[in-house]
Amino acid sequence: MDKFVIHGGKKLKGTVQASGAKNASLALMPATLLASGEYKLHNTPELRDVATMSRLLETMGLKIRRDDHTLTINSSSITSFEAPYEHVKKMRASIYVLGPLVGRFGQADVSLPGGCAWGPRPVNLHIEGLRKLGAEIEVEGGYIRARAKRLHGARIVFDVSSVGATGNVMMAAVLAQGTTVIDNAAMEPEIAALGHFLRAMGAKIDGVGTNHLEIEGVDALHPADCVTIPDRIETGTLLIAAALVGDRNASVRIERCSPSHMSAVTTKLEDVGAKLTLGKDFIEIVPPESIRPVNITTSIYSGFPTDMQAQWMALMSLAQGTSIITETIYSDRFMHVPELIRLGCNITVKDNIATVVGVHRLMGAKVMSTDLRASASLILAGLAAEGMTEVLRVYHLDRGYEQIERKLASLGAEIERASGEEF
Ligand code: UD1
Numbered sequence: 001m002d003k004f005v006i007h008g009g010k011k012l013k014g015t016v017q018a019s020g021a022k023n024a025s026l027a028l029m030p031a032t033l034l035a036s037g038e039y040k041l042h043n044t045p046e047l048r049d050v051a052t053m054s055r056l057l058e059t060m061g062l063k064i065r066r067d068d069h070t071l072t073i074n075s076s077s078i079t080s081f082e083a084p085y086e087h088v089k090k091m092r093a094s095i096y097v098l099g100p101l102v103g104r105f106g107q108a109d110v111s112l113p114g115g116c117a118w119g120p121r122p123v124n125l126h127i128e129g130l131r132k133l134g135a136e137i138e139v140e141g142g143y144i145r146a147r148a149k150r151l152h153g154a155r156i157v158f159d160v161s162s163v164g165a166t167g168n169v170m171m172a173a174v175l176a177q178g179t180t181v182i183d184n185a186a187m188e189p190e191i192a193a194l195g196h197f198l199r200a201m202g203a204k205i206d207g208v209g210t211n212h213l214e215i216e217g218v219d220a221l222h223p224a225d226c227v228t229i230p231d232r233i234e235t236g237t238l239l240i241a242a243a244l245v246g247d248r249n250a251s252v253r254i255e256r257c258s259p260s261h262m263s264a265v266t267t268k269l270e271d272v273g274a275k276l277t278l279g280k281d282f283i284e285i286v287p288p289e290s291i292r293p294v295n296i297t298t299s300i301y302s303g304f305p306t307d308m309q310a311q312w313m314a315l316m317s318l319a320q321g322t323s324i325i326t327e328t329i330y331s332d333r334f335m336h337v338p339e340l341i342r343l344g345c346n347i348t349v350k351d352n353i354a355t356v357v358g359v360h361r362l363m364g365a366k367v368m369s370t371d372l373r374a375s376a377s378l379i380l381a382g383l384a385a386e387g388m389t390e391v392l393r394v395y396h397l398d399r400g401y402e403q404i405e406r407k408l409a410s411l412g413a414e415i416e417r418a419s420g421e422e423f
Helices: 022-034 048-059 092-105 124-132 163-173 189-200 232-245 263-272 306-316 336-342 372-384 395-400 404-410
Strands: 003-007 014-017 038-042 063-067 070-074 107-111 136-140 143-147 155-157 179-183 204-206 212-216 252-255 275-278 282-286 322-326 346-350 353-357 366-368 388-392 414-418
Touching (some): 003 372, 014 404, 022 038, 022 048, 022 070, 022 092, 022 163, 022 189, 048 063, 048 070, 048 395, 092 124, 092 143, 092 163, 124 136, 124 143, 124 155, 124 163, 163 179, 163 189, 163 212, 189 204, 232 252, 232 263, 232 282, 232 372, 232 404, 263 275, 263 306, 306 322, 306 353, 336 346, 336 372, 372 388, 372 395, 372 404
Parallel strands (some): 155 179, 366 388
Antiparallel strands (some): 003 388, 003 414, 038 070, 063 070, 107 143, 136 143, 179 212, 204 212, 252 282, 275 282, 322 353, 346 353
C-alpha cells in the first residue's frame, strides 16, 4: 500500500493545471447508458473512482477506451442491468447507474451502497424519486431491484437537496412520458454539467443549474461529446496549500480551473488574509502574512462545500486564534480530527461543530488516511508541519486527486510516494 512521505516547511510557488472534476465524470459516464452509440468525454481525470466506474460500466457491456484524458465510451451493446456489490462497495457513486437503467430499460439491480467512513449515507431520496416516476422498487438481499414499463413524469420535491438523487432522477426522467418537475434539486456545478450533457444528448431540461428543474421526457436520446468541468475541490485544496505554505514573495497560480464555481472558498480565503486574483479560468494566490481565523459552515452549493471542510480545518489549525467549523451536510464527518491532532492541531468536536484553536507550529508524524478529503487535510497539515510526515493508505487520495504529489512537488513541496510497505 502506498504512502506519502512529506518533508514540511517548503514554500510553494509556480503554476499548476486543475484536473477534470471527479464528481462530474462519475455522473457523465453512466449517462452514456441512456442512448446507444459512441461518446467522447474529454478532460476526464485519471482517478481510481473513474476506473471503478469504467469497470462497472464494462460489466454491463459498454466498451471504454482511454486516450490520455479522453474517454471513448461505446454503449451499443448493453448486456447486463446489474451493479454488483463488489463495485458498489468500492464507490457509492455506482448508484448513478440506477436512474439511466430504469429510465431506458425498465430494469436495474443495484447493490445498496451501505455506510461510509463518516457514517450512514441513505439512498431513500433516489428510491422515492424513482418510485414517483412509476418504478416499482424493492430492497431485498442488499439490492435495490427496480422494474418499470415506461416511466411517467411526476412532481418531486426533495426533502433534502441531494446531488446523487437529483442526478439519478434527472437521468430517469429524460426518457419518461410527460413532464417531471424537481424542486429543491441540487445546484452543484457537477449536476449542472450533467444537465448540459443530457441536453446535448437531446434531452429537454429547463432550469439547469437551479433548484427547480423541468424535464419534458423524449422518446429517445443520441450520443454526444463533452468536456468535463474543472474539479473545484482539487482547486480549493491547492489554494489552501498555497495559503498555508505559499511563498509570500511569489504566487501560486492554478490554471484551467473554474473560479466562478469557487466563490465560497475564495471569499473565505480573502477573509483569512490571502490575496487572490481571479481570471476567467485561473486563480492566483499570495498567502497571508498570518492566517486570520475564519469560521465556516458547510452547506449545499453555492455555500461552503463539505468536501472542503477537512482541508479548511488544516488551514485553521495554524490560524492566529480560534475558529468554528460547523458541518451541516454530514454531521459525523470528522474522521480527520484525531489524525490532525497527532500532528499537533488543537481541535475539539461537539456534535457537528469543531472548535479549532490555532497553534504556532505542527510537528511531523505518521498519520492514517481514512477517506478522500480527510487524507487531503493530512497532506496539507504535513506540508506545514516541521520535519517528516508520513501519510499512510493514500489509496483514498488516488480515488479523487490526480497526481496530487506531482502537482505539489512541481510547486516546490517535498513530497514523494513510497510503495511496498505493509500498513
Ligand atoms: C455528493 C458527492 C460528495 C459530496 C456530497 C455533498 C459525488 C459522487 N459525491 O455525494 O463528494 O460530499 O455530494 O456535496 O458527487 N441524503 C439523504 N437521502 C438520500 C441521499 C442523500 O438523506 O437518498 C442526504 C445525505 O445523507 C446528506 C445530504 O443528503 O446529508 C447530501 O447528500 P448527497 O448530496 O446525496 O451526497 P452524494 O450525492 O452521496
